[in-house]
Amino acid sequence: MRILIAAAGSRGDIAPYTGLGAELRLAGYEVALAAADTFEPLVREAGLEFRGLPARAETGGGGTADKRELMRTAAVFVTELGQGFADAVAQGADLLLLSTTTAPLGWHLAEATGIPAVGAYLQPTAPTGDFPPVVTGTRSLGRLGNRTAGRLALRMADRLYTRAVTELRRSLELPPLAPHAMRRRQERAHWPVLHGMSTALVPRPSDWRPGLEVVGTWWPYVDTDRRLPAEVEDFLAAGPRPVFIGFGSMAAGHGERLSDIAVRALRRAGLRGILQTGSAGLVADGDDVLTIGDVPHALLFPRVAAVVHHAGAGTAAAGLRAGVPAVPVPVTADQPFWAGRLAALGAATAPIPFKTLTAEGLADALGKAVRQQAYARAASVAAQHMATEDGAGRTVKAVERLTG
Numbered sequence: 187m188r189i190l191i192a193a194a195g196s197r198g199d200i201a202p203y204t205g206l207g208a209e210l211r212l213a214g215y216e217v218a219l220a221a222a223d224t225f226e227p228l229v230r231e232a233g234l235e236f237r238g239l240p241a242r243a244e245t246g247g248g249g250t251a252d253k254r255e256l257m258r259t260a261a262v263f264v265t266e267l268g269q270g271f272a273d274a275v276a277q278g279a280d281l282l283l284l285s286t287t288t289a290p291l292g293w294h295l296a297e298a299t300g301i302p303a304v305g306a307y308l309q310p311t312a313p314t315g316d317f318p319p320v321v322t323g324t325r326s327l328g329r330l331g332n333r334t335a336g337r338l339a340l341r342m343a344d345r346l347y348t349r350a351v352t353e354l355r356r357s358l359e360l361p362p363l364a365p366h367a368m369r370r371r372q373e374r375a376h377w378p379v380l381h382g383m384s385t386a387l388v389p390r391p392s393d394w395r396p397g398l399e400v401v402g403t404w405w406p407y408v409d410t411d412r413r414l415p416a417e418v419e420d421f422l423a424a425g426p427r428p429v430f431i432g433f434g435s436m437a438a439g440h441g442e443r444l445s446d447i448a449v450r451a452l453r454r455a456g457l458r459g460i461l462q463t464g465s466a467g468l469v470a471d472g473d474d475v476l477t478i479g480d481v482p483h484a485l486l487f488p489r490v491a492a493v494v495h496h497a498g499a500g501t502a503a504a505g506l507r508a509g510v511p512a513v514p515v516p517v518t519a520d521q522p523f524w525a526g527r528l529a530a531l532g533a534a535t536a537p538i539p540f541k542t543l544t545a546e547g548l549a550d551a552l553g554k555a556v557r558q559q560a561y562a563r564a565a566s567v568a569a570q571h572m573a574t575e576d577g578a579g580r581t582v583k584a585v586e587r588l589t590g
Contacts, residue, residue: 187589190279191306192220192288194239194267196435198498199285200225201406202308202382204232206283208407209578210585220274232407237274240266261346267291268354275299281589286311290347291354293368293377298358304588305379306581308499309520312379312398313337314391321519324526333393344369378588380581384503386571387527401584402577403503408482418460418486421476425458427491428476429552432462436496436517437540441467448494449475450545455552460490483508492555494548497525497537506533509569511561513551515540532564 189210191203200221207217211233219229222241229236242263268291275282275295282303284292289305296303309320313336315329327335344365351365376397381388382404390400414422421428431448445461449470452459461468461477469477483501487493487508495501497514502524505512512534514525528534535551555561 187280188216188218188278189281189283189585190218190220190237190275191283191285192239192271192274192292193285194221194242194287195285196498197225197228198434198500199287199308201228202404202500203283203285203306204228204234204407206306206382206404206578206581207234208232209582213582213586215585218274218277218279220271228407231409237277238270239274240270257346261349264291264347265350265353268350269357271295272354272357275301281585290343290365290369291350293372294351294354294358294360294363298360302588303377304585305377306404307379307381308383308404309523310381310383310388310391310400311340311343312391312394313340315393316391317523320523323522340369341366378584380584382577382581383499384506384568384572384575384577386506386531386568387503387524399584401580402575403507403572404577404581405484405504405507406482406500408484412482412485414481414485414489415478418476418478418481421458421460422489425474427489428458428460429492429494429556430460430462430486430490431494432468432501433464433466433496433515433517434498434501435465436498436521437464437466439466441469444468444543445470447543447545447548451548451552454545454549455556457491457552457556460486492552492561494552496540497521497528499524502528503572506531506565506568507572509562509566511535511555511565513538513548513555515543515548531568533561533568535561 191207193200193203203219207219211217218235218237220237220239223238226236271291279301282292282301283306284303286307286309292303313333315332318327318332319336319339347365378397381400384403385400444466445468458474461470463479483504487504492511493505494513497516512528514534514537516522516525516537517540525537529536535555
């Protein structure tokens with residue numbers, strides 16, 4: 187059986203599917219992962235077939251762009267994504283695994299081709315009384331308010347896909363159908379969605395409809411022979427455990443400011459640090475600071491004293507899996523949600539919004555995270571819980587049930 191996983195977004199939106207795809211491949215499936223061309227090496231390293239999708243234009247990642255312009259840009263992108271996705275499906279598939287971003291397009295492709303589809307989401311999107319929508323922050327509106335806000339968030343997403351769906355259905359020679367109508371059809375049919383996140387962070391809401399499951403985190407593929415670079419090993423051996431600081435695909439154009447803040451905060455707190463360059467372009471020199479490029483979090487995080495990050499879903503989970511406390515600095519989108527979940531567990535300090543980040547504030551948070559053992563204990567408890575989960579394995583079994 188040929189499985190096509192389709193995902194769009196930044197590295198954190200793609201990398202988890204490399205580990206999931208590798209597990210499906212080990213189970214005997216032929217697996218292709220459709221993503222933007224920049225992720226082709228990541229996909230092929232995991233032993234998966236690569237199929238290209240259009241890439242979204244960079245918007246800076248600092249959370250300062252005009253919201254209307256962001257919506258216009260996003261609408262253009264998903265319209266291009268629809269045709270690119272159709273081309274990827276045309277290369278052959280027997281099952282579609284759809285991410286949060288590709289599902290509103292994949293439903294129509296599944297209808298046109300007769301190929302079954304399953305949701306493979308990295309974020310909870312279904313309305314629930316347990317928490318507000320992940321894109322609106324962390325303040326609860328009460329159970330009724332949370333559910334209402336969740337439905338409104340889905341309607342906003344439907345609007346974003348209107349042009350894309352209209353053009354896609356026309357090209358597929360399907361009758362007109364609005365995105366919200368397709369979504370309701372899927373919900374009534376209890377369309378299955380597997381959520382690749384840990385129940386340590388998001389227990390399955392009791393008011394979710396049947397078909398929505400939380401299976402455990404899908405971890406990015408890391409070759410069993412992969413090791414940390416020698417310079418990283420040397421730095422780790424040269425003194426006390428350092429602090430990791432990185433913002434992933436976020437904060438492009440803010441590198442100079444963030445690098446200065448990071449170094450001053452580390453020295454003010456009396457800590458060593460490892461800065462991951464990322465899209466922001468972090469860089470620093472000194473005996474107490476090391477700048478690195480791409481290094482698997484699974485290898486590095488267990489060796490550090492704390493992690494400072496943007497609270498993307500994957501990075502937040504990786505830090506928790508390593509049992510180390512976090513200082514979350516959310517930038518945009520679902521990041522405040524994950525930052526709030528980490529803090530609620532007691533495994534992270536109170537989130538520091540990206541726009542308000544200062545050296546003094548970061549130094550104070552680092553001092554708490556590293557020296558107050560309650561944070562490390564909470565992270566350790568969560569790590570033990572996550573060690574009992576097998577997100578990829580449960581997904582393989584779900585696929586076997588659905589296609590058997």
